[in-house]
Amino acid sequence: MREYKITMAEKNVLSRVVCNGCGKEISMDAADHFHGEKTWGYFSDKDGRQDCFDLCEECYDKITENFAVKLK
Numbered sequence: 001m002r003e004y005k006i007t008m009a010e011k012n013v014l015s016r017v018v019c020n021g022c023g024k025e026i027s028m029d030a031a032d033h034f035h036g037e038k039t040w041g042y043f044s045d046k047d048g049r050q051d052c053f054d055l056c057e058e059c060y061d062k063i064t065e066n067f068a069v070k071l072k
């Protein structure tokens with residue numbers, strides 16, 4: 001989850017990233033993390049929906065470890 005603040009120039013500036021998996025704030029300086037975005041197509045059950053999420057490295061590992069086909 002990404003939170004933005006609007007600056008004087010009315011530009012959205014990323015102010016905070018929170019892991020959608022565990023709710024922990026992800027330091028934008030130190031920790032690398034996973035960011036995913038998907039716009040679902042017309043023929044899906046989510047027609048046109050835009051999903052966006054962030055995962056800390058721990059939550060990313062928990063999810064990918066359960067894949068039937070492992071990451072290389």
Ligand SMILES: [Zn+2]
Nearest residue numbers: 019022056059
């Ligand atoms: Zn997490």
